[in-house]
Amino acid sequence: MSVLSLRVVWVQGRLPLLAESLEDSVLHDFMIIYWFKNDLRLADNTALHVAVADCDTVLPVYVIDKELLRSPHTGAAQTAFRLQSLEALRQNIEAAGGRLIVRTGELWEELRKLAQESGAKAIYWNREYDPASREREARIEKEARALGLETKSFKDDVIHEAGEVLKNDGTPYVVFTPYSKAWKLLPVDAALPVTKFKSPVPASIRSESIPTLAGLGFTLEAKIPEGGEKAGRDVLKKFTAVALLDYRRQRDFPALEGTSRLSPHLRLGTVSIRTVFAGVEKARQAHPKAGGIETFINELIWREFYRHVLSHFPHAINGSFRREYDALKWENNEKLFKAWCEGRTGFPIVDAAMRQLNTTGWMHNRLRMIVAMFLTKDLLVSWQWGERYFMEKLVDADPASNNGGWQWSASTGTDAAPYFRIFNPNSQAAKFDPEGDFIKRFVPEADTPSYPPPIVNHADQRIKTLALYGTLKSS
Ligand SMILES: Cc1cc2nc3c(=O)[nH]c(=O)nc-3n(C[C@H](O)[C@H](O)[C@H](O)COP(=O)(O)OP(=O)(O)OC[C@H]3O[C@@H](n4cnc5c(N)ncnc54)[C@H](O)[C@@H]3O)c2cc1C
Structure with missing residues (x-):
């Protein structure tokens, strides 16, 4: 191990964490591309910290990835939060002596072009864990190495x-x-401390400006928190x-x-x-x-x-963690699903929750459990429909936590609620919103004649659901 590599260890006191990069960690005189993904910060950013320690000039890049933009899992609320956070990051990087390079296109193509323009010899990033991100990282690693570029990834998330x-x-x-x-x-x-850049990005390397939400083809009705x-x-x-x-x-x-x-x-x-x-x-x-x-x-x-x-268990992203539950015969009634999405089920707590999601891009955890159980066990709609809707609407849409939360609620997951545990939405409301304060905020008409009657009978649906899961258990 070189003296220079020890520099990284002793400054940060994070031996086990940085060990993966230490053996060959030396101060390079070439540039390193730092690939930002879902780590839009300068404070305590592991891979960025090591990149700046490893060379004089770091090129921080964010690629507006066309493939991700096309994904049904990319929603307006999270994209708006992302763009705000990117703008803040751009300003912070500038204040820290660097320059954020923004490019739009196919991910590898943009990284490849940047490496070619700059002569950078390495790409660093922080690892992510859902199957799509892992595939993307593996692809970049393979392509980069084929071109003779070094790649290093780090635990950070x-x-x-x-x-x-x-x-x-x-x-x-x-x-x-x-x-x-x-x-x-x-x-x-x-x-780790806030990253400071040692030398500026060469002026010859161009950056696009950060696009607007409308420019990316999204419209947002929800009022989301500040990024x-x-x-x-x-x-x-x-x-x-x-x-x-x-x-x-x-x-x-x-x-x-x-x-x-x-x-x-x-x-x-x-x-x-x-x-x-x-x-x-x-x-x-x-x-x-x-x-x-x-x-x-x-x-x-x-x-x-x-x-x-x-x-x-990457299979869980495409189907039930407990594979036997893939055979569940959901009714998947589109009308009922639409009423759920729009907060028009006639169950005030469910409707208030869905309207919170639609108007703010966020939903309280207790409510996520209530509406997820309601969709699956009262409306007999597949948890995957709900998972997709949440991915599209949530500002915090996260493949792992969302998939885990849905499979927990539908009793198909690792450590899930047993299938016979079915929340009664009205009892949940009485327990967790006893004065109806939350409901009144989002469904002010709940106590008036204009409010629709329940779209299903909870007691009847409960019996159906128990039978549905029960058949599977005994088959
Ligand atoms: C059906 C369903 C879908 C969900 N989808 C998502 C999602 O897409 N993205 C997401 O971040 N969370 C998801 N959750 C988990 C949880 O509801 C949210 O993390 C939480 O409501 C966020 O609010 P908070 O930051 O105020 O949470 P807090 O209660 O303050 O918790 C702090 C942090 O811990 C983590 N966390 C809390 N509860 C959970 C949990 N049950 N599972 C995993 N992480 C948790 C989150 O990162 C959260 O920010 C889902 C839960 C369910 C039941």
């Missing part, structure tokens, strides 16, 4: 990635509680100062500001998972007895659990 949290016999956990216990035995890395690194930091600060302390008691009540609202920031990486942990730790030191902290950490571990599941 999670505290512990798949392969690090395993059972004693080396196999992956499929149940959350033992996974989380093993997860908690491993150390949590500290956050960008500063907004992410502010959300974290506000949450750890107040709501975190009472998170355990308040997080299930959608009328309250009881949860962090960090999900879009964690999804697009405008705040890092290690920075969130550092914020939580600081709050713990100030309020050692606060009951909400362990509960909140468990939610962050759910996020990693679902990444772990997709890493080890």
Whole structure:
């Protein structure tokens, strides 16, 4: 190991994390392309940090990937949040002595052209874990190496990635509680400092301007939260100062500001998972007895659990984790599905939740569970229809957490609710929105004659659902 490579270790004190890049980590006199994806920040950005340590000139690039734009999973709300976050990133990079290069096109083609124009010899990025992202990364790696470019990828999006949290016999956990216990035995890395660029990007390398949402062909009706690194930091600060302390008691009540609202920031990486942990730790030191902290950490571990599941069991992205459930005969009634999407089911809590999604791009976790169970077990519509609608509408749309949440609700997943556990939407409303405050906010007409009657009878549908799943169990 060279003296220069030790520089990276001792500055950051993150031996295990950076070890993968150390053996050949030397200060290069060529340029490195830094490929931004869902890590739109300068603070605690692992691969960017190493890229800047490894060479004098880093070319930070964001490719508006035409293939991703065409995907039905790319929705207006998340794209709007992404564009805002990109603009903030562009400004932050400039203030830090660099320049963001934006290109639109086919991903590899754009990276290839940039390498050719600049003479860059390497591409660095942070790893992602859903099958589509892994395929994309594998393709870039293959193409780049074929051209003689070096590639390096890093763990950054999670505290512990798949392969690090395993059972004693080396196999992956499929149940959350033992996974989380093993997860908690491993150390949590500290956050890295904000990246500063050592030398500017040569003026000859052109960048497009960041496109507008309309320019990308999207229209957005929802009023979404503010993107960008500063907004992410502010959300974290506000949450750890107040709501975190009472998170355990308040997080299930959608009328309250009881949860962090960090999900879009964690999804697009405008705040890092290690920075969130550092914020939580600081709050713990100030309020050692606060009951909400362990509960909140468990939610962050759910996020990693679902990444772990997709890493080890990629088939779950296209079908049931428990393959036998692929044989379920959903009714898939399009009229009922449309009423669900539009918040016109005649069940006030379901309608309020769907309208929250449609008008804000976000939905409270308790409500996500209620509407997902309602779609699958009251309307007998496939969880995959709901999964797709959420991907299209959510500002925090995340392949792993969304797939995990839907398969949990439909009882087809790893650690899912048993199939006979069926929420009654009205009892859920009575328990978690007792005064109807949340419902009134989104369905003001709920108590008036203009509000439609329920589109199904919950008791009848429950019997049907039990029969549907039951047949499968006994077959
Ligand atoms: C059907 C369904 C679909 C979902 N789809 C998504 C999705 O596309 N994107 C997404 O980020 N979350 C999804 N979730 C998980 C959860 O509902 C959201 O993460 C949470 O509501 C976001 O709000 P918050 O940031 O205020 O959460 P908080 O309660 O403050 O939690 C903090 C963070 O922990 C993580 N988290 C919390 N709960 C979960 C969970 N159950 N599973 C995985 N991670 C969790 C999120 O990153 C969240 O930001 C889904 C849940 C269900 C039941």
